[in-house]
Amino acid sequence: MVIILDLFKEMNYIDGITIINTEGTILFSVKFNPDVDNRIEESIVGKKLFDVFYNLDKSTSSLYECMEKEMVVLKKEQLIKNPYVDDIYTDNISFPIKHEGIVVGAIELSKMINGSEKNNCLEREKSSDYNLLEMKPKCLNLGYNATYFLEDIICKNKRMKELVEYAKHIAKSPSPVFITGETGTGKELFAHGIHNASNRKGKPFIAQNCSAVPENLLESIFFGTSKGSYTGAIDKKGLFEACDGGTLFLDELQCMPIYLQSKLLRAIESGAVRRIGENIERKFDVRIIAATNICTNDILSHKYIRNDLYYRLSVVNIDIMPLRERIEDIEVLSEYFIKKYNRIFEKNITHISPEVKSFMLTYEWPGNVRELENFIESAILNVKKGETVLKSKDINKMRNYSRKEKPLKHSLEDMEIKMIEEALLISNKNVTKAAEYLEIPRQTLQQKMKKYRIEK
Known part of the structure; x- marks a missing residue:
């Protein structure tokens, strides 16, 4: 505890908090720095750490290091790159989060380095063999590119192979796709693969986990905002506008509030959205791929998803088998x-x-x-x-x-x-x-x- 207190004293203050789980999914992110728009921080919740901060990997991330070592990690002058803001350098303290003795995630407290501190960091980078120009983003625009292909799906099971071939067959159509399967079966992998096998390849692919965003932010994230519509609001595209010409993947759709499902259906059928606070309709061309870990019968009988929305999205159905039913794939x-x-x-x-x-x-x-x-x-x-x-x-x-x-x-x-x-x-x-x-x-x-x- 004394060592941790010493680390806090050395940092003097913090201006950001980030929490991830062991899979690298961002569960919480906030910045206390007035120069940072926290609506950006809220929008990265539910995305993969390395898709957002594309210059990091398991070997350079202090969050992953503290989980692997199961101890507090102090990292100074870490370069952070993401598509929304200019490159920044931070000092970080990262702590593993444990439940019943098992590491389940990590929390990081960060402080942005400014002024002369930042210049010193840049000089050190320039004088080293490390070339910043060689750092290519794995996924631009917060994961706006699909990074997997249907060929990446590893399987030996006959039914799974047939499912992959079916996905290839329907990929080039503009029809919406509804994917069902238990947690961890590879629903997002199929969504990435379908996009990359379609005519929309090279256009935006946006994955949005509907359960990872606070309910009061969902509408602004999907439809966008206009400046002055509320205190602190800025002109910002929603997911439909940002994804124009590409594919929007809605994971865990059953977690979306019913009232918003009706607005989602209206937007899909009309092919247009209105940002919050304005009356202008903005056209878009987006293919929807939705996914849920609940079986179809339960979806409808328990009314997790509106019937009309489900029927609109389930033109193409893909049901992924659980691993226990395809033992040869193990x-x-x-x-x-x-x-x-x-x-x-x-x-x-x-x-x-x-x-x-x-x-x-x-x-x-x-x-x-x-x-x-x-x-x-x-x-x-x-x-x-x-x-x-x-x-x-x-x-x-x-x-x-x-x-x-x-x-x-x-x-x-x-x-x-x-x-x-x-x-x-x-x-x-x-x-x-x-x-x-x-x-x-x-x-x-x-x-x-x-x-x-x-x-x-």
Whole structure:
């Protein structure tokens, strides 16, 4: 505590606070500096840290450093670049946020460096080998470019491959798309891919999480504001204007208030919006891709989304399978994530321990692909240098967490399906060897495969 107090004294004051979760999503951002428009800060909530501050990555961000080290980090003279304001330098104190001993995010207190302090920083940059001109933004205009392609979707499952092909087929049409799927299945990945496979590629792609913005700001963010419409208001485009010619991705649409859904429907059908505080209609040409983690029946029966809006947006429906229903994808996804985090953490994992492999093939993965990636990232991070086998201490904890109350019959059937799929995977789909692995007659295995519609 004494060290933290000393850090605060050294900074003298703070003029900004940023909070992210472990996935890098900005949960909160505010600036106390009068030169910064806080409506800009509010608009970045729900976006990825590195899409907004495009010169940062995991190796240079003090927020990520404090989460990785699980300790307070002081970083001086950090260069910050984003599309809305001029380049600035900041001094930062970053703290990991923990829940029940596990890091769940980070908070950063920052102070802008001005005047002579800033000039000193610039001189140091110029005299170093670090060339600022080489720093290209990963995503301009707060993520206004789609960064993924349908070819980036890693899958082996037949139905998933068919879904990717279907997405390619409908991509060039102007029709709206409605994507459903559990959390972590890759809904935004599909949205990026559809945009990049469409005739709108190269035009703006804006992803807006409807649950990440305070309700009182949603209308101004979608439709824009005119100067003088309220105290502090400025002339600012809304999402529809900013996205003209491109694709607007509305994630977690069910979180949008019903009253705003009616205005959204009116804007989509008329192809025009009026900024708050003015009477001028501004035309736009935008393709809408909406997504929700709630199944269609629940959406309509519980009235999360207006029926007329749902029918307007669901011209094309894409329902992404949960990871537990495409067990063969676990292996190829794991290989990809192992290569990715081997490179990031400078490790050399070449294979997975039998215990971890068995767990991965039988675990339900309620967080789907995102949870699988986090599991592998954590496991590789904890592997010692020089080790080549992937192990994990989190298996039992995750098993207990994933237990759900189900009727005995369904639980037994689920267990049988998973054991059969695991045996087929281990035996390279050789039914005889799979039956030997399960210690049952080959004919019995074939009957069960037919019963559960398990393909060889």
